[in-house]
Amino acid sequence: MSEALLEIRGLEVVFDGFRALGGVDLTVGAGELRFLIGPNGAGKTTLIDVITGLTRPASGTVRFAGTELSGQKEHKIVRLGIGRTFQTSVVFEELTVVENLDLAAGFRRPLPTLLRQRRGVSDTVATALDTIGLGHLADRPAGVLSHGQRQWLEIGMLIAQQPRLLLLDEPVAGMSRDERDRTGELLTSIAKDHTVIVVEHDMEFLRRYASQVTVLHEGKVLVEGDVAAVQADPRVQEVYLGRTREEAA
Numbered sequence: 001m002s003e004a005l006l007e008i009r010g011l012e013v014v015f016d017g018f019r020a021l022g023g024v025d026l027t028v029g030a031g032e033l034r035f036l037i038g039p040n041g042a043g044k045t046t047l048i049d050v051i052t053g054l055t056r057p058a059s060g061t062v063r064f065a066g067t068e069l070s071g072q073k074e075h076k077i078v079r080l081g082i083g084r085t086f087q088t089s090v091v092f093e094e095l096t097v098v099e100n101l102d103l104a105a106g107f108r109r110p111l112p113t114l115l116r117q118r119r120g121v122s123d124t125v126a127t128a129l130d131t132i133g134l135g136h137l138a139d140r141p142a143g144v145l146s147h148g149q150r151q152w153l154e155i156g157m158l159i160a161q162q163p164r165l166l167l168l169d170e171p172v173a174g175m176s177r178d179e180r181d182r183t184g185e186l187l188t189s190i191a192k193d194h195t196v197i198v199v200e201h202d203m204e205f206l207r208r209y210a211s212q213v214t215v216l217h218e219g220k221v222l223v224e225g226d227v228a229a230v231q232a233d234p235r236v237q238e239v240y241l242g243r244t245r246e247e248a249a
């Protein structure tokens with residue numbers, strides 16, 4: 001087992017008296033590609049929101065590479081090396097693909113470099129462009145991209161910020177079969193040098209690309225393990241297929 005990069009203990013989130021997270025423990029090792037699944041309303045996005053400083057927990061701890069994250073500001077958490085996607089798009093439509101990547105990469109650049117007239121593309125941007133496979137569209141405005149290409153650009157914008165941990169919230173939602181496959185391959189390739197947590201509940205996608213899976217249900221970790229064990233678990237089947245214990249018996 002690799003060294004833990006993210007260690008969450010006893011995490012609770014309460015919205016107006018409603019417990020969205022009810023004591024979550026989660027450990028993700030450096031270099032892992034972890035899938036986080038669970039029915040709608042399970043608390044998956046809330047968990048990402050807490051890790052990234054968007055939502056304050058009622059209690060619990062979130063340690064990232066030895067630093068406590070809860071109570072820290074969003075921008076501070078980004079600078080510590082955590083990047084996330086949102087369920088809604090954040091690309092600038094009028095800017096080209098490469099300009100979007102350049103802008104995302106810019107936040108780490110020292111001021112003199114930022115102010116200097118830019119010639120060509122930095123290594124970081126070139127690498128991100130290559131990773132997401134949009135080199136042929138580098139100079140097209142992001143507004144012309146297909147839904148899938150836009151998702152890949154957003155992932156590229158995260159990579160350009162050189163995070164250690166990437167949190168991707170339903171990256172294949174609304175994608176075609178072909179786009180899903182390309183995204184699965186992209187995730188596999190990104191996971192070679194990043195730690196990645198992916199929220200996704202498409203079982204077919206999971207079977208193809210997941211190894212370690214954490215199942216969240218009603219704000220708690222229900223089951224954790226490799227994809228085959230998780231799929232075979234009767235508690236997971238119950239949650240996903242809506243089977244009651246009586247029917248299953």
Ligand SMILES: Nc1ncnc2c1ncn2[C@@H]1O[C@H](COP(=O)(O)OP(=O)(O)O)[C@@H](O)[C@H]1O
Nearest residue numbers: 015018020038039040041042043044045046047
């Ligand atoms: N800002 C909020 N205020 C009140 N309730 C919220 C808020 N955000 C999420 N919730 C509730 O918390 C639960 C978990 O939501 P969410 O984390 O978005 O689930 P998931 O991403 O797993 O579908 C849901 O019941 C949702 O309605």
Ligand SMILES: [Mg+2]
Nearest residue numbers: 044045046169
């Ligand atoms: Mg969600």
